Amino acid sequence: MPVRGVFAALALAVALLTPRPGAEAQPAKDLDADFRTTVRPFLDTHCGGCHGAERPKADLNLQRFTTPASIAAEFAQWEEVLSQLKSGEMPPRTAKAQPTAAQRQAVVAWLEAFRAREAERNAGDPGVVLPRRLSVAEYDATIRDLTGVDIRPARDFPVDPANAAGFDNTGESLTMSPALLAKYLQAAKFVAEHLVLNPDGFTFAPYPVIAETDRDKYHVRRIVDFYLAQxxxxxxxxxxxxxxxxxxxxxxxxxxxxxxxxxxxxxxxxxxxxxxxxxxxxxxxxxxxxxxxxxxxxxxxxxxxxxxxKVRNLSVPGMxxxxxxxxxxxxxxxxxxxxxxxxxxxxxxxxxxxxxxxxxxxxxxxxxxxxxxxxxxxxxxxxxxxxxxxxxxxxxxxxxxxxxxxxxxxxxxxxxxxxxxxxxxxxxxxxLDAKGKRDLDRLWDEFDFACDIPARMHSGLVWFERSESPYLEGKQFDFARAEDKDVVSPAKFGRFRDEYVKHTLKQSRDATATQAVKDHFKISEANIRRVEAARAAAEPKHVAALQAFAEKAYRRKLTAAEKDGVAAFYRALRGADATHEEAVRDTVVRVLASPHFCFRVDLPAQGKTALTDEALASRLSYFLWSSMPDAELLDHAAKGSLHTPDVLTAQVRRMLKDDRARGLAANFGGSWLDFRRFDEHNAVDRGRFPQFTNDLRAAMAEEPVRFLLDVMQTDRPVTDVLSGKHTFVNAALAKHYGMPMPAQGWARVDDADKYGRGGVLPMGVFLTKNAPGLRTSPVKRGYWVVTKLLGERIPPPPPDVPELPADEGKLGTLTVREALAKHREHPSCAGCHARFDSFGLAFEGFGPVGEKRSKDLAGNAVDTRVSFPGSVEADGVGGLRDYLKDRRQAAFVDTLCRKLLSYGLGRTLLLTDEPTVAAMKARLARDGGRFAGLAEVVATSPQFLNKRAQ
Known part of the structure; x- marks a missing residue:
């Protein structure tokens, strides 16, 4: 939801939102006057023809901005206006009326002064952060950490839409429709199907365990795995x-x-x-x-x-x-x-x-x-x-x-x-030592308990002897039926036992065999009653476990009324003839379908703007892990210490070291650099590129996650993203890259530059995703570099632009470079293409699936020489790395800071976020570019710690 006129409408009476002492800004009355006398006339004269109310180019209507307040409310669009004015690209050279250098500079100066004033005026404004549902990625990760099993119940949900910044973790995009609500309910039922009761509570299996065979398999596998580990x-x-x-x-x-x-x-x-x-x-x-x-x-x-x-077989005549x-x-x-x-x-x-x-x-x-x-x-x-x-x-x-x-x-x-x-x-x-014995005993006890093994074995005995064996053909056994629920009741069990033993004594004089029958029923009944007693004793424990589960799922302490409500819902189900297990499962579904689980609200303390410690714990965990807080984070929240700066920064450092920080690499990095869902990418013609297997595609998708996670967890300079000479490969990717095979699994390759790799620029995922399938695309690859890595805003192409041929092998004697040069002759294309084509041409040494090459698909020699903006001559990806490091590193750092802050706050950035962006850059400069400092600045910013007063 766009924020319009918020600065004029809201007066935030907290010290952190007041102008900073010593801030140098032009007085408001001067800026307002200059807008009327300088800026508005400039827009009318030089911009209104193309960007007016009727059919505005690039969907940008500048005539509707009639006051400074209206510009402040949507300054993101004005950033591009400022960029175009500073570069001299707008007004276009074909415009009839061109401003003088002084006129252009006056508007540029006004926009920069206005941006600085508005940024300082309400610096740290939390902005409007809407309540929102969990995203698909967050839902799956939260279920994983809540249940202990990675079952991904949201895998069939529709793809979450992204906001203007490209992230799908914001209230601007994460709405809930009736159809989606039905999917959330179905997902909750799916999770509940994995529930396994045990004597002290319940846990979750990695697959549904409604059927007896599946439940048996789960417990058997746990015991066998324990054996094999000894x-x-x-x-x-x-x-x-x-x-x-x-x-x-x-x-x-x-x-x-x-x-x-x-x-x-x-x-x-x-x-x-x-x-x-x-x-x-x-x-x-x-x-x-x-x-x-x-x-x-x-x-x-x-x-x-x-x-x-050697143990002999016993026998009884007829048995x-x-x-x-x-x-x-x-x-x-x-x-x-x-x-x-x-x-x-x-x-x-x-x-x-x-x-x-x-x-x-x-x-x-x-x-x-x-x-x-x-x-x-x-x-x-x-x-x-x-x-x-x-x-x-x-x-x-x-x-x-x-x-x-x-x-x-x-x-x-x-x-x-x-x-x-x-x-x-x-x-x-x-x-085994004492603990090992207890652990193994517990596994067998839980097997008996959850699967009711003693009762089922007795029921199986009744069925077998009455259906598959002629041993119990007499009418005296007709009362015993395996399908009867009371087949293991003391009365029926005792009657069946007595008749069975009596019959055996008639059939056999083998004392060992007859004693074996007597012992069997004695042991069997003891086991049945033991499990029955354990199940009865466990029911109140399961209700308490449901309350604890709800508290963990809601990511905060439950009120007394909420705890009572969980127990009351369970009791109501039992009163409606549900079995104990059915009632437990349905209560779990109720918890998981609750807005307290499915939604993020992050409320402040009553009458304040500061988030409660519990809300801060959730905000921090969904920022760094895309998942729920863990026990340590919630413990600090319960103690009220999470807002303490030292505690908060220590938690940030700890959480970045945790395996769950993969959520930040995959979801933040994947959205920023646009490689999420690449494992579903199907644009490659596998007939022409048989090497592009599912395994290779999955490896390509995994490489940037591992690389970014390494930068985050080892606290490396963020510029390694561009200039790093290392990467991570498995066997499929190493073969594709022409590298030595790793011994097993994934391995870090420190000298990847020897093979033309290193950093994100030459990763197969980006080269393949930004290619049409049968040729390379310098346009897409270059556009990806300047928009994703350097943060430039480039308008979409006009609808009448001719496309290049889809198949590189059918370009004849032309190379893609030459075809693109002809394409740029189109008047409406030249301006934008000049901003990114050279970046894409630097990748021509890599084919449509990111393979190294010296000739294109038509057999023409590949030329990777380029001339970057500013007439900087370079060659290939190595030259691109050097150019970005020497000329554009500041733009990359600025982009990363803005993207990370937007992702962390869960909203589009505002002008008032500029001081925080500046603080992030200053921290990088002070820390040698290390990533952890960036995350700390976000987590300790006023925007992150507070919520706008209602």
Missing amino acids: PTDLAPYFFAAWQGKADPKLSPKYQATVTALLTEKTAERGPVAAVQALFQALPKDEPAARRGCEQLRDVVQKVRSRTQV NAGAQALVLWKDREMASNRRTYGGGALTLRTDDLPAAAKAKLTPPDDDAKKAYEDGFNRFCDVFPDAFYVKERARVFLGPNGEQGNAGRLLSAGFHNQMGYFRDDQPLCELV
Whole structure:
């Protein structure tokens, strides 16, 4: 929304908005008089013909500015008028009446004096910052930081419009339509589908977990990932013992156990003696010793696999071999004997073992056999046959039947039934410390809790035995149906258990099998009741978690009424027959659909203009992170210390170092330099440029983000954007640039200038985006340099301008440079093209997708020599860098300061922002051009800390 006449309409009675002491400005009455006697006549005589009320050129009607106040209200347009007058480009040379040099200078002097006076008059005016919704980028980032998962629920939202400064984080552009509101509601529901309840509250999965299978997958994956993260490979333990020092990556407890076994005195023969012999024979050099430790590990595993306890299958006549009671008995037997010697020492196979091991594993004479075999107890106790079991086949099939049946993570190994079994006792006993055990216990408890595993296993048993097995065909079992909600109720469970046990006692006289059935129901019921109790105890905790979630989502403390409202909404849903989980999910949706979450208001304290600390925390986090405040920022807000200058600047520095500062690089940098959404760029003809793959496109889009983030986080000079000789590449981009491949992922290349890269100027993203697809475009590339990097305002081309051919290969003997020269012969084109064509021609050494080249697509030699404004001769991107550094660096710095301030404030700049822009430039000059100082000046400016009084 344009701000018109605000300076005449508002009197801001705060000291920070009064004229600065000592400011030298022409008295208002003199400027007003000069406007009537000098400026207005000049406009009527020399500008009104083209820029009048009827069909104004460049949509600029200067006749409507009849007072100094009207100019002040829209001075952004007058900046361009001033620039054109100073450069002598306006009035155009074709105009019939030309002003004298004195007349032109009088208007220029008046505009500069007027700008200075208006800037000082209300310096630091917060301006009108409208309440606004979160942008698409902010919404996704806020959900990420609120839930802990990057699920991007706004990915299908329409593209946010930008304001006049090119940013989409302003109330001027971020309105809310009914259709968009519906999308926000749908996004809230999508987020809620990721919610996972746990005994103490709730968390969020990286994918929807409404279906039982998805919920199971989430919890199973967490447990398996925990297992895989544990140091259970024996080779590093052997190597640490060889080095004689502790390895921080290993379990100290288990490292001590292994080292003691390797070094203790033992019998002359046996498995421990074999291990010690191989250990003592390890080579002296480190690489060979490391390989030897791996070979030693393999020997241990072979011996251990041949001495493990073998557990038979139980059977009951008529009962399926894969029934729960029988399989779980076998699972428990195997799990409890992971560290137990299972026999076979006297007939142990050793033909595939090293000679030193064979010698120690040769059984002695009869009188020493018992002592020899006893040595296997120690060996098996230290080296379990498995530290944990992460996947299991159908265990009742036997070794041969299990082949091709693996891959069922944490499975109990039933036949056609869902079921899980925990088998990690050696890991807990030998490797994990107390915290590790608690963490693993918690993961299994949360699995049972969220997925109701014990109840579902019992329901699966009922279904299997009644549908897939003939074991329970009698009418006495007809009461039990898996689909009944009360199938696990104490009454039905007890009745089913009694009938099942009674039937089993009739079918079998195997005491072990019948006891396994009894044990199964005892364990099963205990687990069911344990989870039921945990779920009942958790319900009030979940309501409290909802209130905490709302407080975090709203980015401020909740009032007592708001907290009660969250709980009341949950209770109302339960009263309407919603389940507990449904009520929790719907309450989350209500929170995320609330204006308190979706909108930014940033209110000041009552009766003041200064923002509350909570509002300042949000303003700062959305400036530097495009996301919500974190706990540390909100803690300072709660203490009321965030407005303290030292605290505020320290937070700015901290936040720039945080990974979330990527939001500033991607959203500020992406909007300023116009590379956002390049990963959707489809203007390249991939038939002509097959190297432009999706991976390369994504890498091009990522390069400037990483570069800008590096400038921000390492606090480098901002001029590195133009003159830096480094960049960042991955494999796809390195290949495109002709650079050495990085070892993995992304890597910084400090000597990128050797390959024609370095800084933003020759980045593939800008070269490709500013090319039509089948040729280069010096016009687009040059226009990008002078408008985005140097901040020049250039009017759009007239509608009757002829276009260059779309395909560079069809220009014949003409080069793009020559075709462009003919294009400039058009009278309406020459003036503007003179301002940017040379900048674009400097990039002719790069083709339509940013590839280096010496010939164009028609086979013509490429000429990168240019003559910049001021008759400065140069060659290629290197010459452009030098020219910008020597002649235009001040313009780049000015542009960066204005863009960053506009982005940080969330509005178009006003005249009254000029002193802050000047302060930003002064800070750069004082700090050696470092970026952090710029962010500090913005964050500590009166405009940022205050909101205009109502």
